[in-house]
Amino acid sequence: MVVAEELAKQQRSISVAEFFEKNKHLLGFDSPTRGVITTVKEAVDNALDACEEAGVLPDIFVAIRRVDSDVFRITVEDNGPGIVPENVPYVFGKLLYGSRFHQIRQSRGQQGIGISAAVLYAQLTTGTPAVVVSRTGAKGPAHRFELMIRTETNEPDILAHEEIDWDRMHGTRIEIQFRSTFAAKKRLLDYLRYTAIVNPHARITADIDGEVTIFERVSGEVPPCPKAIHPHPHGIEFGSLKRIAAGSTQTLGEFLVSNFSRVGKKTADEIIGIAQLKPTRKVRALDAEDLKRLLDAMQRVKIPAPPAQQCLSPIGEDLICRGLEKEIQLDFIKARTRPSTVFSGHSFIIEAAIGYGGRLPAEGSALILRFANRVPLLYQQGACAITNCISEVNWKNYGLGQQGLPVGPVLIMVHVASTNVPFTSESKDAIASIPEIEREIVLVLQELGRELKTYLSRRARRKQQDDRARAICSIIPEIAAKVSEIVELPPIDTSPIEGRIMRKLVAKKQTTEGRVRIDVHNYTAQELAFTLYNLSSDEAKDAEPRPDFVDALDGEYNKVWRCRLAPGAAWQVTYSGTGGGTLDLRGVDDAVKVVVDLDV
Amino acid sequence: MSKQEMDALAKERLVDIAREWYGQMCDGLVPFIRLPTRTKQNIEYDDENEVWKYGERESTRSATSEKSAVHLLKMAYVIGFLKQQLTENRSSTLRELYYISEGWKRAKFAAQDESNLLVEDLEILTDMQREAFHLRPEEDGASIFGPLRLRESTRRGVREIHCQEDVGEAGYPIPNNVDAIEFLGHDARFVIAVETGGMYARLMENGFDEEYRAILVHLKGQPARSTRRVLRRLNESLGLPVVVFTDGDPWSYRIYASVAYGSIKSAHMSELLATPQAQFVGVQPSDISDYNLPADRLTEQDINALRAELTDPRFATDYWRHQINLQLEMKLKSEQQAFASRGLDFVTKEYLPTRLAEMGVI
Numbered sequence: 037m038v039v040a041e042e043l044a045k046q047q048r049s050i051s052v053a054e055f056f057e058k059n060k061h062l063l064g065f066d067s068p069t070r071g072v073i074t075t076v077k078e079a080v081d082n083a084l085d086a087c088e089e090a091g092v093l094p095d096i097f098v099a100i101r102r103v104d105s106d107v108f109r110i111t112v113e114d115n116g117p118g119i120v121p122e123n124v125p126y127v128f129g130k131l132l133y134g135s136r137f138h139q140i141r142q143s144r145g146q147q148g149i150g151i152s153a154a155v156l157y158a159q160l161t162t163g164t165p166a167v168v169v170s171r172t173g174a175k176g177p178a179h180r181f182e183l184m185i186r187t188e189t190n191e192p193d194i195l196a197h198e199e200i201d202w203d204r205m206h207g208t209r210i211e212i213q214f215r216s217t218f219a220a221k222k223r224l225l226d227y228l229r230y231t232a233i234v235n236p237h238a239r240i241t242a243d244i245d246g247e248v249t250i251f252e253r254v255s256g257e258v259p260p261c262p263k264a265i266h267p268h269p270h271g272i273e274f275g276s277l278k279r280i281a282a283g284s285t286q287t288l289g290e291f292l293v294s295n296f297s298r299v300g301k302k303t304a305d306e307i308i309g310i311a312q313l314k315p316t317r318k319v320r321a322l323d324a325e326d327l328k329r330l331l332d333a334m335q336r337v338k339i340p341a342p343p344a345q346q347c348l349s350p351i352g353e354d355l356i357c358r359g360l361e362k363e364i365q366l367d368f369i370k371a372r373t374r375p376s377t378v379f380s381g382h383s384f385i386i387e388a389a390i391g392y393g394g395r396l397p398a399e400g401s402a403l404i405l406r407f408a409n410r411v412p413l414l415y416q417q418g419a420c421a422i423t424n425c426i427s428e429v430n431w432k433n434y435g436l437g438q439q440g441l442p443v444g445p446v447l448i449m450v451h452v453a454s455t456n457v458p459f460t461s462e463s464k465d466a467i468a469s470i471p472e473i474e475r476e477i478v479l480v481l482q483e484l485g486r487e488l489k490t491y492l493s494r495r496a497r498r499k500q501q502d503d504r505a506r507a508i509c510s511i512i513p514e515i516a517a518k519v520s521e522i523v524e525l526p527p528i529d530t531s532p533i534e535g536r537i538m539r540k541l542v543a544k545k546q547t548t549e550g551r552v553r554i555d556v557h558n559y560t561a562q563e564l565a566f567t568l569y570n571l572s573s574d575e576a577k578d579a580e581p582r583p584d585f586v587d588a589l590d591g592e593y594n595k596v597w598r599c600r601l602a603p604g605a606a607w608q609v610t611y612s613g614t615g616g617g618t619l620d621l622r623g624v625d626d627a628v629k630v631v632v633d634l635d636v
Numbered sequence: 637m638s639k640q641e642m643d644a645l646a647k648e649r650l651v652d653i654a655r656e657w658y659g660q661m662c663d664g665l666v667p668f669i670r671l672p673t674r675t676k677q678n679i680e681y682d683d684e685n686e687v688w689k690y691g692e693r694e695s696t697r698s699a700t701s702e703k704s705a706v707h708l709l710k711m712a713y714v715i716g717f718l719k720q721q722l723t724e725n726r727s728s729t730l731r732e733l734y735y736i737s738e739g740w741k742r743a744k745f746a747a748q749d750e751s752n753l754l755v756e757d758l759e760i761l762t763d764m765q766r767e768a769f770h771l772r773p774e775e776d777g778a779s780i781f782g783p784l785r786l787r788e789s790t791r792r793g794v795r796e797i798h799c800q801e802d803v804g805e806a807g808y809p810i811p812n813n814v815d816a817i818e819f820l821g822h823d824a825r826f827v828i829a830v831e832t833g834g835m836y837a838r839l840m841e842n843g844f845d846e847e848y849r850a851i852l853v854h855l856k857g858q859p860a861r862s863t864r865r866v867l868r869r870l871n872e873s874l875g876l877p878v879v880v881f882t883d884g885d886p887w888s889y890r891i892y893a894s895v896a897y898g899s900i901k902s903a904h905m906s907e908l909l910a911t912p913q914a915q916f917v918g919v920q921p922s923d924i925s926d927y928n929l930p931a932d933r934l935t936e937q938d939i940n941a942l943r944a945e946l947t948d949p950r951f952a953t954d955y956w957r958h959q960i961n962l963q964l965e966m967k968l969k970s971e972q973q974a975f976a977s978r979g980l981d982f983v984t985k986e987y988l989p990t991r992l993a994e995m996g997v998i
């Protein structure tokens with residue numbers, strides 16, 4: 037008894053702010069380096085969400101400046117709709133305050149923890165307040181706040197509030213200072229680059245201690261903002277059912293139709309029938325036993341999937357490709373968006389892309405890019421269902437090496453868009469292993485694998501053709517010259533061999549003793565019209581015939597000839613020069629032409 | 637055939653290859669060559685000559701890919717170079733050929749191996765030896781010690797040499813061009829080819845050559861062509877039995893095989909280089925247990941080499957299958973000098989007399 041009373045003196049409620057102060061790692065603030073990334077990520081997520089809601093093309097500025105040896109100031113500014121002054125202190129100075137928690141639709145942020153957790157982290161490490169500037173429109177002034185969080189009560193503490201002039205018409209800017217390092221610089225740029233890839237409509241400018249990087253937008257269209265939908269009967273749990281029922285004044289029949297998605301009169305009657313309840317009863321009056329029966333009946337009735345087109349916003353195949361190509365140079369890229377599906381009543385769509393070659397490193401494991409609701413996932417790759425699915429696919433079938441993950445110059449991007457992305461933890465690093473999601477990921481990867489295989493085999497065939505073309509058009513003439521010398525007979529003309537084997541339009545460039553010579557032979561059966569581009573440092577003033585026009589750029593000259601050749605005919609140009617550069621034939625199909633540069 | 641005739645023939649045959657390509661290209665064909673496949677799978681036993689030679693399998697090398705075309709280009713350059721060398725009556729080593737190719741741009745050799753293989757291709761195509769192209773091998777020949785008198789025509793005149801009386805402790809060094817040697821007479825009963833220098837010196841020191849009237853030939857590891865040709869000629873023209881004495885490990889068995897059956901690399905001239913009657917003395921795997929020789933454990937590579945020998949047609953006899961399987965069971969190998977564990981005289985007083993008598997050589 038005495039002990040219990042003693043204990044009772046210590047027992048008190050814990051504020052959510054206090055809880056997270058002690059458990060920073062749960063929110064992604066486990067180390068100072070990671071803190072930078074998490075802060076930027078939370079602020080950028082909010083900015084993108086806000087712009088999307090307002091239908092504005094996002095223009096986001098991120099800056100990180102060293103203010104003291106280990107103190108950094110992080111600034112994130114957007115051109116979103118702004119926040120009304122009354123709400124600013126709560127959005128940034130109170131955990132679990134947000135607009136999207138109760139909505140069923142795809143969004144980046146959800147719980148309203150992220151940015152206020154960053155504010156909390158800042159005051160914990162440097163004791164400085166967060167500075168927030170927000171303006172909601174051209175008519176009103178901007179408001180500047182200095183904010184901290186009272187951890188005991190989880191309430192905002194406004195240290196200063198003033199109206200100021202701001203050059204932005206609308207938008208929000210937050211400045212936070214905390215102890216950290218620059219160790220995460222590369223990761224941070226990766227994060228911004230990946231964010232730019234899945235948000236092709238956003239322009240992101242990053243200024244990291246004076247070094248400016250701009251991720252330009254490739255699309256001028258704001259993606260439609262996903263609309264909130266009612267919960268799906270298959271995705272609701274007892275607690276939430278009880279809560280909505282308690283707040284309703286409707287009868288059971290009306291309640292089901294107006295509070296759930298995909299439930300009409302007929303479905304409602306079916307549910308009520310199975311639950312053995314009266315449709316005219318007020319839902320408010322149902323007891324726990326009744327609600328349990330109702331919930332059970334809701335699960336047993338067959339109901340179409342929730343309306344994914346409304347509540348989800350996939351990026352789309354074309355924009356994924358354009359986003360990836362803009363940031364990462366690739367030889368091959370293919371994207372797929374799967375039809376929407378459902379797990380436990382939550383809609384989701386899987387999108388994926390596969391890229392090959394270009395600037396990707398030739399050795400080592402594939403580059404894996406994971407996204408959830410257009411947010412890059414940077415940590416815990418090994419624990420993520422996406423990574424597991426990638427390892428599960430047999431990539432050897434598709435012409436890639438594999439050691440767990442596929443190896444080689446490959447990029448695999450997977451985007452999970454859902455009204456409720458099942459993360460393994462609150463720091464939102466990895467997607468939990470849900471069979472329905474995994475199945476969709478494996479399917480889309482297999483589809484893309486087949487596309488890659490087609491590309492790779494076509495590439496191998498082309499390489500073989502190139503190899504053959506080099507042998508025929510460049511080495512055989514050398515063999516012929518040497519052999520003629522040995523047998524002491526007149527030189528052999530090897531062009532008939534070329535013609536017979538190649539049956540194509542063959543262009544050859546060769547430089548000997550200061551003379552550049554370009555030969556084009558039409559070994560096909562058709563008359564061909566083409567344009568010849570020769571880019572090199574030679575001005576070719578004495579070229580015969582004269583180029584149709586010459587472009588001079590940065591000390592290089594692009595010489596262009598337009599020609600037409602009958603079947604079997606040949607064309608030649610020579611000029612004084614040092615050779616090198618490039619030769620290109622345009623206007624004829626790739627399959628019909630061969631370009632051989634003997635200067636290489 | 638005189639030297640001039642020989643040179644003219646070599647030049648003619650080399651130019652014939654180029655002539656063939658010239659014809660092919662004039663007919664609008666991509667130039668090509670046909671060569672036997674040079675692998676273990678394509679060597680066959682030639683009953684007439686009792687040696688292993690290349691079989692029927694041929695591969696065609698046509699200039700339709702960059703790699704093959706460059707190969708032909710290199711061959712053309714080598715032919716051009718050899719033609720000039722023969723015309724000017726010069727000679728060069730394989731290593732020099734490799735360095736000469738530096739100036740051949742795209743036809744330049746990437747490694748010495750490549751030039752060696754290419755010259756072997758030319759030997760096959762012309763049915764002549766590289767010495768006929770005035771190409772000398774880099775490797776120096778091994779040496780002979782024993783009751784043998786011979787005559788060598790050198791650049792500085794003709795020398796008559798007795799391989800016991802006129803030579804030092806190192807013996808008579810075999811020249812690269814074995815055709816320059818003429819055997820004059822001998823007082824030998826057999827020839828014993830020895831793998832290691834240590835054992836060669838041991839036999840010499842113990843007077844084995846005098847006591848058993850033996851010609852000692854030092855193989856110096858995998859024997860050079862000249863050494864193999866000397867062994868063949870000692871066997872063929874003097875009618876002397878040849879026995880081979882090596883270490884007891886898979887690599888040494890291959891030394892024996894190249895003396896007796898010819899090597900896979902030069903199977904095109906096995907009938908010139910191989911001595912089919914050559915017999916293997918040891919060290920046999922059974923000797924290791926019979927004489928309780930000090931031994932090392934087989935390494936992973938040794939075991940793989942033994943397994944490979946089980947599929948090598950040259951080792952497809954009951955004797956070899958038995959010995960190799962025995963060794964795989966024992967997992968042991970011994971060097972020939974391991975006999976020293978029983979005293980320095982053991983090998984010449986006990987082992988070799990017993991073993992050679994058993995083989996019917998003495």
